[in-house]
Amino acid sequence: MKLKKLTESEQLVMKCIWMKEEHMALSEIVALANDRYGKDWKPQTVSTFLKYLVQKGYLAMYRQGRVFKYQPLIKEEDYTAQLLKEHIRFWNDNSIKSFASNLCREETMTKQELDELKEMLDDLD
Numbered sequence: 001m002k003l004k005k006l007t008e009s010e011q012l013v014m015k016c017i018w019m020k021e022e023h024m025a026l027s028e029i030v031a032l033a034n035d036r037y038g039k040d041w042k043p044q045t046v047s048t049f050l051k052y053l054v055q056k057g058y059l060a061m062y063r064q065g066r067v068f069k070y071q072p073l074i075k076e077e078d079y080t081a082q083l084l085k086e087h088i089r090f091w092n093d094n095s096i097k098s099f100a101s102n103l104c105r106e107e108t109m110t111k112q113e114l115d116e117l118k119e120m121l122d123d124l125d
Contacts, residue, residue: 009049
């Protein structure tokens with residue numbers, strides 16, 4: 001399934017919602033975005049992002065008493081997998097080998113991270 005592109009701000013809002021792994025109210029999302037990511041967003045700003053995310057099919061909105069809650073419809077893993085595929089297609093000419101080569105350069109990964117990647121790949125056999 002091809003997901004619609006998100007702006008950087010929409011991604012940040014989704015990251016907040018995915019992080020909590022529960023249905024969230026506007027006030028909770030605003031607080032998390034401002035505290036964790038150093039934003040100074042007002043509720044109206046975040047409400048606009050949420051409206052777009054509902055329209056794009058990333059979130060469902062429902063009323064619980066006097067408060068609207070937002071529930072993710074797309075898993076974070078599905079979104080990040082699509083981003084990675086698009087990155088490899090565009091920047092690495094659809095070559096996993098080229099992507100892995102760039103990823104594993106000395107200044108990109110530590111020795112420990114490289115060892116963890118090798119171990120993970122060995123476990124796939």
